[in-house]
Amino acid sequence: MDNSIPLLTVLGVLPLIFSLIAFAVRGRAGKHVAFVGSLVTMVFGIWIFFAAASNDFSEMVPWIKAIGAWYALSLDGMGRAMVLLSVILVPIVLIAEWTLDSKQTDGHLEPRWGSNVFGALALMVEGFGLFVFMASDVLLFYIFFEATLIPMFFLITGWGGAKRGKAAMKFLLYSLAGGLIMLFAVIGVYAVTAGAGQPSFLIDDFAAIAMSETVQKMLFVGFFIAFAVKAPMVPVHTWLPDTAEQAVPGATALLVGILDKIGTFGMIRICLGMLPGASLWATPLVVVLAVISIIYGAVLAITSTDLLRLVSYTSVSHFGFMVLGIFAFTTSSITGSIFYMLAHGFSSAALFLAVGFLQNRRGSVAIADFGGVREFAPLLAGVFLVSGLATLGLPGTANFAGEFVIMTGAWPRQTAAVAVAVFATVLAAVYVLWAYQRVFTGQPSDEVKKSITSDLDGREKLVIGPLIALLLVFGFFPQPMINVVEQTAVTTMNVVGMTDPLPGSMGGK
Amino acid sequence: MSPNAYLVLSAILFSIGVLGFLIRRNVLIIFMSVELMLNAANLAMVAFSYANGNLLGQVGAFFVMVVAAAEVVIGLAIIMIIFKTRRSASVDDQNQLKH
Amino acid sequence: MIPLITGQVVAFWIFAPLSVAGAVGMVVSRKPVHSAISLAGMMVALACLYASLDAPFLFVAQIIVYTGAIMMLFLFTMMIVGVDSTDSLIETIKGQRVAASIFGFVLAVLLILAVGNGVVTGRGGLDVANAGGNVQGLASITFGPYVFAFLLTAALLMVAAVAAIVLAHGEPLGKRETQAERARRKTMEFAEQGKDPGPLPGPGVYARHNSIEYPALLPDGSISEESVSPTLAVRGVAVVENDGLRAAYRAAVTEFIEVQDENTGSDDAPRVADELADPGAIAETYVEQISIEVAGSDSDPAKEQ
């Protein structure tokens, strides 16, 4: 495989091209073009995922010489996993939102644009997302990090509930605020590298440059805040539930599936990868924040009366686990959190889309409007239960594999934190099953009888089937993916210069 | 006699002009206060030319007069138009720029 | 040592207070005309001060240009704007007057401190500079280094003149009404409101005097309000009621009633004479009785004249 053809660039650009075509082609044809585009990208993405194991696809082309910015793309274990997640999720979301135009949900406004625009925007999110996952130059990373916000903003405002404009604005402001802080850090990177001779934005050789403690800490804080906003951690998480409540479930699945992963991806790739010293310094605080997010998200999920908000709070709790895994600094915990990013992508997409099916039928997602749905839609109930069980981390599902490996890895280093975090598994059982019981069991009210008339049709099975299959496959046989992902964890550990605690050295830091 | 006195006088006149501008509501009176301020400035300039012994001050004053003339012409024309459309000479009524 | 009193000092101590008085007068006087006059006075005082400062050209220019032209412009504007627009001295903007006076005073003190002792070189004087004559000196400077500035001011004045014409030209605000439109408007108003389409009556069709103060008389002797100019009415100078105007009319009506008495044998004449003596009586109550039965038409608007 001579890498004369810039394969990674092609992978990134492919969805963007299809997105432009889909924009141009009006009406249903545009929707089909977008869907075909997502399929093509998926095939190409999966091929790259497997091919990247054997040969190196990284590309490096000088971009702006003056400030040392390179157009550098590369694909390591974590990158491959995230690419796989993105390319699989987008076609599924497009099928799920196939009947976007004809969907009438009370409280939802008229869609602003045709369904072809929805497809085009989704492809654009995928394209920019892929570039973020492949970028190995901080400036390139930052640019695409901000670029993903635009299509996402329009996805939220285009289709959704009454207050979709407000929610989209809140999402945009939060992410932009984070992005701005990150901009200072990016400029800091330039300053540091310029100070040490040749200015360059490349991630790999940054850790080696000597810089003063305070500068590294400042850069770390800058980057970490942006990533904490993106992967919603507690103090800055309130945008996610509002967006999830207002946006169309397909758009939220994309948001949580791909965009939020950029947060944790960035923490590993940049915070740990480039600023190891500062990461170690910040670990106690970050771990506390992570544990708070875990419990906080779970508790709020229990109290929420709206299914979409409930699912979004579960994501806050799961992101807490990932951050806990990342900042526990053991090979297994970092591998576990990367694997969990993948698993959570599928499980939250499954749950969001299942709630979407309920919304298509009943027109609302308030739990109070449901009851006894299992009488009329047993398959939908089964699907919701399975994705719910995946969310609460039942062994045999991918989430459990991720969660277990994180907690086992983190236990020697952060015993107290894991001891508290493990309670979230019980809280998870409470919110999933309580929601399931209130929505699906018991006697159906007459509105439910009127509205829930059909069980899952072919299209909906085609959406949820692969997701559940993937969850079970990765739940029972996670090892192949773990091998892929472990590569990044090992390199990160070398950069950070930490070694795994030996068995028996319990409780020691 | 030392020109300082003239300067003090011009300062006083200038302040009276400012006071007139701020207190009176009739647009013509305000305009006249501005003229008064200009005259005070002229006086100061002439006093300086007297003190420094060259005529530059007076040339300056002369130019000020010319400009003042042009300004009055335009100012009064504007006042005329405002009066025609608004039927009121009070400057406070012309507060269309109010936020 | 006794201060050497020169003409200049005397001039200063005369004209300085005058100018200040003029300035204050301009600010505080109620009527704009008064303030304009006091400003003119101040300007003349200033001119004299210029003279005391060896600036004869400016002395003359000040009086001719400034006072003569600019002040006169002011007065012209005042004439049009309305001399009576005295504004009451109460203050509308909250706290404006207090703040203005404080800061005005502070400004004055500041300026006096800053500018007042600005000149330290002592006597000075323009004898040397005015050696060849003040105007010649000025001319040599104006047309020397500052010729460009001079040309600029010339351009400025031209522009100002043109601008004034354009601004004050007073285009008619609305579209001019054509004759056809006016005709249509008048007939519409007559049909709907009963307004008299004809022109307003002239002052004295039956009147004794042709001055605009005297209203026109209608056939029945009553006064036509439309003929009285509103401004005069407001001013109270218009003559509205005069017994003489109605005497001829009363004589004609009583004579008419007497002829009617003879025909119908009724004896209305004395009663009618008394009623007509009362100035408010409306004549047509009588005319109606004597009208020949015209083909059954009900009250005709024309009658209410």
Place this chain on the structure above:
Amino acid sequence: MVSLLEIVIPVEATGLFSYSWLMIAIPMLVSAILLLGGKATDSWGHWLGVLGVLGSLAVALALWITMLGLPVAERAVHVSGFDWVSVGNLNLQAGLLVDQLSILFALLVTGVGSLIFIYSVGYMAHDPNRRLFFAFLNLFIVAMLVLVLADNYLLLFLGWEGVGLASYLLIGFWQGRHSAALAAKKAFVVNRVGDLGLLTAMFTMVGLFGSVNFTDVNQAVGSASTTWLTALGLFLLLAACGKSAQVPLQSWLLDAMEGPTPVSALIHAATMVTAGVYLVVRSHSIYELTAAASLAVCIVGVVTLLAGAWIGSTKDDIKKVLAGSTMSQIGYMMLAAGIGPAGGAFAIFHLFTHGFFKANLFLGAGSVMHAMNDDTDMRHFGALRKVMPWTFVTFGISYLAIIGIPPLAGFYSKDHIVVAAWEQGWYFGLLATLGAGITAFYMTRLMMMTFFGKKRWAEGVHPHESPKILLFPLIVLSIGAIVLGVVLNNAIQYWLAPPTGGHPHSAAWWDIPWQGWVTLLVVLVGVGIGYLMYRGEISYEQPHTINPIVYIGRNDLLADQFNDVVFVRGGGAAAAAVATLDDVIVDGSVRSAGSLAKGIGGALSKLESGYARSYGLTMVIGAIAVGVVLILGRLA
């Protein structure tokens, strides 16, 4: 300190053993077919389900027979599976361990299971989605076999949660009923609290020993500090309590009776609830090194024993009485498991026999309910012995077995435990014997109210003997209840010695230690009291009682109320507080930042008043300020 027992190193699987995973695969395949098959499999679905469990029973029997042939040392056979997760120094495999303990359990699960499957073919005959029922039952068998055959704690945990899920699905099988859905949710959540313990235990094991494999843990257990070992023991105990409904986490068992009776028989009597005991017995190497943890297990055992008996004797619902008795019998097993290496074998022996006669009792209750139009209130039964002779006979045999009348199975298994309890400590022995007495009392009460006394049937109810398909399992189980005691009395100790590390001492079936005789006496007293109290008139309605003991017993020792007040209401309030906190403070601060900006904007706009003169004033102020600055600059 080196553990005093030799570590059993399992030998690699050869021959038939390498196919032991078939035991799990058959029912898994069947349940997959039934689940995915949909309506098509309705007509023959249930027979396929029965075949599934019979298949795995056959494999289990085959393995058991080959194992009998093997010398003792090679009886622990390890079937290496695939690598589940190996990253850094953590490597978790998924392998099977077929040794004496796990094969015994497999036999119990598949044996009793198949009988119950046959029974439920008849019992669920007129249920529309019977196919789904059998699919879930097969799923349960799969999960239970994974649990008992796992060679490491993680795979055990997979089975552990799988069993929890199966019990959730089966308790809430009739989801239309609100109470069933609530009970299912409660069962899963309380089990999940127990699973917390197992998860933390696994983390500690990985932290201490680097692996969760039984053999590795058993070998490395000596190296860990006693504090961590005690913590490990307590974590495992918490897990056991969750799954086996021991005192702190027992509230879900009584509600679990909402499920169909075969479910109660299979899951909440014979197999699942005993998983906790299996866990404690399997990790005996840990418990031996921590006296504190073992003592805790004994205490939990004794307390649950008495609590179960207390609840059993006050309930009127026949299934709730049996559930209470299950809880107390498991208390006995936990007590035995906690007593130490010897106790492990007795616990499993009692567990095995209890599996048979408790399943028999439950199925008998099922056939009674079947006859009484699904009414479970014993006050509406009475004099059923004449109408349902077969059910009466089988029920009576198991009744004698459970209260521990000598020749029958219950006596021997419980007798060993009581004796071991006396040896452990007189207080344990005394409470155990007292428990046996109360068990005798409430079982007699049940027999009297159901089969003897006068007829108290509601109108329109005319009970008849259950069809053959229901009776056949009852008969087999009652034979088991009779035979098993004597047969296994000594054999089981030798059989289970290696995995449980006990020293067997055989005793003929007739020489019974003095504690045995004392217990028998107390049992007979219990029977007498029961007979005297309940041979007279029994009221049709439940009498309103002011007797505190009976009241507390009826309300499950106020466990539900406690949970409700502390966790549901307290937790709910805390959650609501956090929710408002989130909305008001975190979101509020952001919203207020926005309104702050608007406020400032509004204030500034007031400056734009539109009056030229106020602008003038501002200009003058500005000028003065500049002047002042210049002057100060000059002066400074």
